[in-house]
Amino acid sequence: MAQVELNTLQLGNNGHPLIMLHGWGQNLQSLQPMGELLAxxxxxxxxxxxxxGKSPPPPEDWDTADYADRIYQYLDAQGIARADLVAHSVGGRISIRLAHKHPERVRSMTLINAAGLKRQRTFQQSLRSQWISTMRNTFKLSPLYRDELLTWHSQKYGSRDYLNAGALKGTFIKVVNEDLTELAQQIPAPVLLLWGEKDTETPVEMGHRYHSLFPNSELITIPNRDHFMFQAEGSHLCSYYIEKFLAQLPS
Structure with a gap:
């Protein structure tokens, strides 16, 4: 795998290494206020x-296993034998991949509104999803106006993240379709799950499912908080729970 250069920022000089991974469409600055509180x-x-952010895109479409491999390379380059991980949304997917493939390198994980499980759908929602998928597959076979039809379909039914993905659309498709259920069940590291009860992107039921999957996990749900519960004053709230969790870990 090509070693894509990473833009990074280090804070604090003491204590155990803590790697912070942002969500899709974000950058390190989104987690920096929380990092400063934990430094x-x-x-x-x-x-x-x-x-x-300031890191160049991968040379090809990556999945989260590729992203996890790049973080593993970073740990080696920094001489980090074992790290704590704090990750939001898609960063959670990458953390799970890393903790599953290299359990000896991960002391703990804190996952904030993590993605990685299939959303539970009602019967009507499942029918609508199947209909949208069937429509797109039909357009792909159309001998006339194929490109125009597919463009219309994407603009009509594509998610905001997909529409804004640009050169990363292929990567987005790979990442969003992964289901990490089996991997989560095999991770030995202690896991803190922080979830906003008003999250509509990775609903709180996903947090409860993760709690049932990880062998050693704690779930804390926060009222009146959404997918970006760590922003603004939420950074203090999340940092409080993370500090409490880290203090309980063996050195």
């Missing part, structure tokens, strides 16, 4: 994932 007790590593 007194940990050696913080904020990372722009490839294709976001």
């Amino acid at each position: 007194d007790r940990a050696n913080i590593h904020l990372i722009d994932l490839p294709g976001f």
Whole structure:
């Protein structure tokens, strides 16, 4: 795998290494306020994932296993034998991949509104999803106006993240279709799950499912908080729970 250069920011000089991974469409600055609050007790590593912030995009369409491999390379380059991970949304997918493939390198994970499980749908929602998929597959076979029809379909039914993905659309499709259920069941590291109860992107039921999957996990749900529960004053709230969680871990 090509070693894409990473833009990073380190905070604090003491304590255990703590890697912070942002969500889709974000960059290291989204987690920086929380990193600054945690810098007194940990050696913080904020990372722009490839294709976001100031890190160049991967040379081909990556899945989260590729992203996890790049973070593993970063750990080696920094001489980090074992790290704590704090990750939001898609960063959670990458953390799960890393903790599953290299459990000896991950002391703990804090997942904030993490993605990685298939959304539960009602019968009507499932029918609508199947109909949208069938329509797109039909357009792909159309001998006339194929490109125009597919463009209309994407603009009509594509998610905001997909429409804004640009050169990363192929990567987005790979990432969003992954289901990490089996991997989560095999991760030995302690996991703290922080979830906003008003999250509509990765609903709180996903947090409860993750809690049932991870062998060693704690779930804390926060009222009146959405997918970006760590922003603004929420950074203090999340940092409080993370500090409490980290303090309980063996050194």
